[in-house]
Amino acid sequence: AQTVTQSQPEMSVQEAETVTLSCTYDTSESDYYLFWYKQPPSRQMILVIRQEAYKQQNATENRFSVNFQKAAKSFSLKISDSQLGDAAMYFCAYWGGSQGNLIFGKGTKLSVKP
Amino acid sequence: NAGVTQTPKFRVLKTGQSMTLLCAQDMNHEYMYWYRQDPGMGLRLIHYSVGEGTTAKGEVPDGYNVSRLKKQNFLLGLESAAPSQTSVYFCASSYWSTEAFFGQGTRLTVV
Numbered sequence: 001a002q003t004v005t006q007s008q009p010e011m012s013v014q015e016a017e018t019v020t021l022s023c024t025y026d027t028s029e030s031d032y033y034l035f036w037y038k039q040p041p042s043r044q045m046i047l048v049i050r051q052e053a054y055k056q057q058n059a060t061e062n063r064f065s066v067n068f069q070k071a072a073k074s075f076s077l078k079i080s081d082s083q084l085g086d087a088a089m090y091f092c093a094y095w096g097g098s099q100g101n102l103i104f105g106k107g108t109k110l111s112v113k114p
Numbered sequence: 115n116a117g118v119t120q121t122p123k124f125r126v127l128k129t130g131q132s133m134t135l136l137c138a139q140d141m142n143h144e145y146m147y148w149y150r151q152d153p154g155m156g157l158r159l160i161h162y163s164v165g166e167g168t169t170a171k172g173e174v175p176d177g178y179n180v181s182r183l184k185k186q187n188f189l190l191g192l193e194s195a196a197p198s199q200t201s202v203y204f205c206a207s208s209y210w211s212t213e214a215f216f217g218q219g220t221r222l223t224v225v
Contacts, residue, residue, distance in 0.1 A: 103173065
């Protein structure tokens, strides 16, 4: 069975600084996709970034980028120039192509200090 | 564009009662998912469906049943509610491996 592990329950960053959230996963599949979702206090789930496992190039979306290390099964999220609105729960997620299941890690609560 | 709609938004049940949560999506998505979210546990997959008429067990399926008779609807049933099923439930849908769209959540309390 696939698993997703986020080892940092809470993180804190100063406004305008950079922070990296960690995620590791375990799978025997070759076809899969990885995601980072953001959940603010409103409970709405918002897609931050998506990575195809077959692509070597790391995905980027404006201030958000990932460091995808396929051999190490690591998928970290870097947030640059942190803003107050980035404060939220961040979830790493895995989608497996053979089964179609979408599973999540336990999340990291990010605080942004002004 | 409604997206993913969950019904109801809040519910209080007595132990042993049954109920059904409805998830409806209007994006013609093949994949649909039910999760529960508890503090410190993230989102745990209960059941999911890869198309009309199909269902599969997720990480925490015990005590729940699902049905997907129509492509746009995914129902989650609790046959005999227990206090351990007190949680916030989310439904989501996606087109294959692309972005999953989530409902607004259902807060269920079992007393």
